[in-house]
Amino acid sequence: MPDSNLLGLIPADARRVVEICDDRPSNARESASQRATHYRRINPRGEYLTIACDRHASDVVEPAIVEQSVDCLVFDRTLTQVFDPLKLLQSSARWLSENGQVVACIPNVQYWHHLVYLLRGLGLEQGTNFDNCQLRFFSLETIKKLFNQAGLNLYEVQTVGVQTEAFKEFAHTLSPVVKELGLDPQTFATQANTESYLVRASKTESPPRRLFVHTILMAPTACDRPRVLDPDRLSNTIPGVRAIAEVKNADLSLALPQEEKVFIWQRTILKYPHDFARLRELLRRDYLIIAEIDDDPLRRPQYEQNRFLSYRGCHGVQTSTEPLADYLRQHNPNVAVFANQLTELPPERSYKNDGTCTIFFGALNREADWEPIVGELNRVLGKYRDRVRVKVIHDRKFWNALQSLEGDRKDFEAFCPYERYLEIMDECDLALLPLTPTRVNSMKSDLKFLECAGHGVAVLASPVVYEHTIVEGKTGLIYRTVEEFGKHLEALITDPLLRQTLAQNAYRWVAENRLLCQHYRQRSEWYKQLRDRLPELNRQLRDRLPELFAD
Incomplete structure (x- = not known):
């Protein structure tokens, strides 16, 4: 075969x-x-x-x-x-x-x-x-x-x-x-x-530089694909690079003798001082130690309770956004931003013109973000109830809050595999991306816009996070008030040409700027740069956390 x-x-x-x-x-x-x-x-x-x-x-x-x-x-x-x-x-x-x-x-x-x-x-x-x-x-x-x-x-x-x-x-x-x-x-x-x-x-006579990138996934369900698995998959096409990921436990015997080693803690809460032994073993084995985090660490009090060992105890930190990086640099000066990207671009979609509009909402922990607009959302949905359908993933409270729609006009699916999530998105015409202006939200990435754009779904988004990516009126619409949300939503429901134009523009923008194939080499290049500085980084680590090196 x-x-x-x-x-x-x-x-x-x-x-x-x-x-x-x-x-x-x-x-x-x-x-x-x-x-x-x-x-x-x-x-x-x-x-x-x-x-x-x-x-x-x-x-x-x-x-x-x-x-x-x-x-x-x-x-x-x-x-x-x-x-x-x-x-x-x-x-x-x-x-x-x-x-x-x-x-x-x-x-x-x-x-x-x-x-x-x-x-x-x-x-x-x-x-x-x-x-x-x-x-x-x-x-x-x-x-x-x-x-x-x-x-x-x-x-x-x-x-x-x-x-x-x-x-x-x-x-x-x-x-x-x-x-x-x-x-x-x-x-x-x-x-x-x-x-x-x-x-x-x-054709080159000299062998490639060997790099072994070993990630331990501690939060595999929420962000493993964009942050680890997909970048690993593309990194493995680079000559000399071998990237693997394991869930919860890591076998440190997998590296080959000629490989320079990188160990990545994904969303790991290292316990102070209990996990000193794990860090010391990595240092003994000559690993470059990296923390991977794509969410505000202050959401979890355990990070602070353990003296931010998860970041202070590593040679470097990689993250997803500049606001996150700005915060993390107070714990570790060696921070790199690898923005989330779209791994695959589906074929450009063709649109049905049957006078209906299917709206997508799929997110975790967004109740505080949709509550300010749900009243206006119900007003608009009630006005156009015969022309709209809403598909909701995971958030049962949001589904229940859509009181202006009968049950046959709104669909609910519990937390589902990523492939199913994209299938549902692909059936929709418009996505709602609300984020209120909070510290946690300001550090989030624009991945959901990229996913919508790749699947030809127009977006109506808050300015938090998305105003830095969306070109207003060209690749999406942004609302800054509840009234503006309702106005834009009505326009998007009643004007299929507007929806399609925004979605097609966003699709082309993502194809030109935000595919992983355009960015994936940045990670291995950064790891190699840090490997070249490893003696210096070990000295920094000793100065930052001298108790780790105590006998």
Whole structure:
């Protein structure tokens, strides 16, 4: 089967990606097309070309592609489906830009299923996972040889395979043979359990700088995607960067010897002095220690009760907004702002023109924010009750407060998975984004506007947070009084062209300015800068928290 993990290796900001398939219709061609579609959601500015090669001539003729114009070449098993994979690799590598990459999925001829079929005299083609298009067979060593002969630096190899009880039994049965042949048992087990290899190579001779970014998620339900999981996913496309996240507990044995280590506490309340031992262990293991926070720390008294150890006890702090950063710098001078971004841009939506308007409200802990406007909201909804529907996520009190609408005109869904949240948003025409002017709200991010814009939903928002992002009257409407809220809401309900124009403008603005593919490298660059300053940062930490270093 074609390997979907290849998408996770392709640079998220590539200007041009070329995937090379063999010249016959196949599942691989269909998979390449799906991969291209998905990639364009991540990087709509990037060009993703799928071209065919002559499997007999092992060559690609594509006059439109000139040398050094491609940032990434993709091969999904193609190198095993041509007569001369070296020729194909060498000829296409000419297209690579100076920092261009090759990513490839290559089936492993040493996979244990293959060995079993051969030992039984059945032939590889009897295997359920055998590719009938396959003409060439590779082990890990011959893969290395192929890329070396092509003049490419093979800097990363990942294994694809699941260790089953059947494999363990196979490995145990063959252990005497492995010993007799003088093979290393662990190496043999790893290679035999590998169905295919995912490899990355570059034209540059020097290996990439190795960075291991390890995050512990302490609040995974509210903000794990925009703050950790999605940035990690794109960071993993950077040569040399390996980012993982674990929930509540962290295995500190996962770093490799050649990797520079970064440990990130996401929304963690470190206890003073109980957690000194955890910090000391990270320091002993030579970690750069970072705190990740995207909400006002003063909302939780435990931070202050523990002398803000969560920030003072780290080398640096990363956060989501400038107001938050301004506050955090009193606890730690090394603060970076990584604004929330949209990870994927859905296709531009088409709008129904049936005279109705579906309104979206989905948020946590917003009762104090919607109470000032709920009376005016009910007045307007009552006036246009036959033309509106409201979809509410999580906030049952808000749903109950919509007294001007009958139950069949308002829908409620409890706290739901993020995918479902976006599905509901995608069904709506207008979103309400109220925030009252409080300290906590002033530190929030504009992520909800980005989500609405990406899904073609017009917004009516408060000036708190959103006036710094929304271009008034162009990418959304902002209300500053209750009366203005009602006026704007009526206009948005009755004028579908206004809604669509605002939404389309916002969609284009987000595509040009606020996609994660345009910003994701900032994190690893900051970590590398701090790693270069680690002795200095350790001295700062000792000065800031001398008791941490006491014997």
